[in-house]
Amino acid sequence: MNHKERMFAAFRHQPVDRIPFATYNLHPFSAAHRNDPSYAELLDLVWDEAGMLCKTGITRKQTPATRAAKERMEVIREENAEQERVTRILHTPAGDLCSVTVIPAGQPSMVVEHFIKTDEDIRTYMSLPFEPDEFDVNPAAQVDAELEGRGVAYVNYADPMHAAAVLFDFNDFAVRCLTDIGPVLKLIDFFFERVQATLQNQLRTCQEYPFLFYTGGPEICTPPMMAPAMFARLVTPYQKRLIRMIHDAGFLACIHCHGRVRDVIGEVLKTDTDVLEPIEPPDQGDMTLLELFAVAGNQLCLMGHIQDQELHYVEPGTMTRHVEEIARVAAGRTGYVMIPTCTPFQHPAKETFLRNYTEWVEAAVRIPA
Incomplete structure (x- = not known):
């Protein structure tokens, strides 16, 4: 199996020949990394040895x-x-x-x-006219073609709750959800209709391409920012309908959610999403990989558990031990892809990061089949 086949098999809980692993948005298609000489040697290693999860866009057409x-x-x-x-x-x-x-x-x-600062502002915003965007698939299609089995093209779709929340000061949004949720729900419903129409055009544009669709919005509706009950009310019902559209079009769906997921993972399962990432290990997250496997069962593929922050400071040998620990837990299973929890944002990359990232890739390659 190549990296792409192995990753999609894990997404679908089908047998894999070894534990899949991939970089998180570290790849030569990213201008930020490609044009930074400090990443050159690492990118060569990634291209030759690692899978790649590539965030890429289908661009909006000018209309x-x-x-x-x-x-x-x-x-x-x-x-x-x-x-x-x-x-x-x-x-x-x-x-x-x-x-x-x-x-x-x-x-x-x-x-x-x-x-948005007042209820009147909500009504004002909702007066905006709308026509769903049209999309050009070529940028993502080109990434998929050039990967040649080395990884997966990762395409974003919007979350209605997040689209509403970012218009407010977040403290105001959180308090409104507790004290006067009615106007907030009207705004989320307003965005849901627009997200639904836009997603329909995205899916139509992407037919025949093996993309993984993801949304990152739900993560702001998790503890400690928001109570789990709010995830159930503001995320689950909307994502369930959007993910049904994704499945009906023949694609798989992923929810991106940093931090603590213990109190919302049951709701994540209710959305019927196929994948959850980046499943941060404790202390950033609040569930071990073994606990996550127990809850996810055969319904949810888990992707992540290599803490990005550690790549910047840990001693040599640490990443190898992490890989070995993960391999012991994931041995004999499918439904898991090992990835770091974040895109590398350091420019130029420091020697400690490059050393630890290289060690992680090389340790992942050595995992027995």
Whole structure:
């Protein structure tokens, strides 16, 4: 079996000839890594020896609707030596909404004012017209073709709860869900109709290509940010219907969810998703791999459990021990793919990271068939 065949067999709980393993979005199709000389030797090793889970896009086509949507957003940039301030004014049929993002020099951006601050803002946002996007499959199709069995092209679809939540200050969103959930549910329903129509076009565009569809939105609706009951109310019913669409179109689905999943994994199972990643080990996560296998059974493929943070600081030999521990637990099973828990974001990559990532790949290659 090649890496792609092995990964899809695990997704489907079919027999595998060895434990599948893959990099998480570390591959030569990523310009960030391809153009960074510090990753060159590691990318050569990955190409020759590892599977690859490649986040890739099917791009939105330019249509009158997409151009109109772009024209509705006015962007004002103000910059000085300390920071950049970006003000976005969204012109809707019912009035304007404003969001402000501050980008301190050399630091991550932060939204200091969100589009939705009141119930009236919710109604204003919901006045926006909508036509589902049309898509071009070629970027993802090219990645799949060039992989030649080395990995899986990973295509994103939206989550209605997440689409609503990011319009609010998250504290405000969480409190609203506890004290006045009605308007929030109306907004999520509003997004669900749009996500459903958009996903239908994505699936139609991707026919005949062996992609894995994933959504990352549900992870913000997990402890400690949100109570498990909120996952059941704001995620499960919507994802169940979207995943049914994905299955009906002949594809498999995956939910991306960092952190603690013990209290929501039952709800994840109810969505009928095929795969859950990146199943972080304790202490970032709260379930061991053995516990995860016991709950997942033959319904859910588990993907992950190599903690990305450790790649940046652990001593030599640590990654080999982790691989050996995972191999002991996963021996004789299918429904598992070993991957790191995160895309590498360090540029340039430091020697400790490169050494540990190389050790992980080489240890994974040595796992007995």
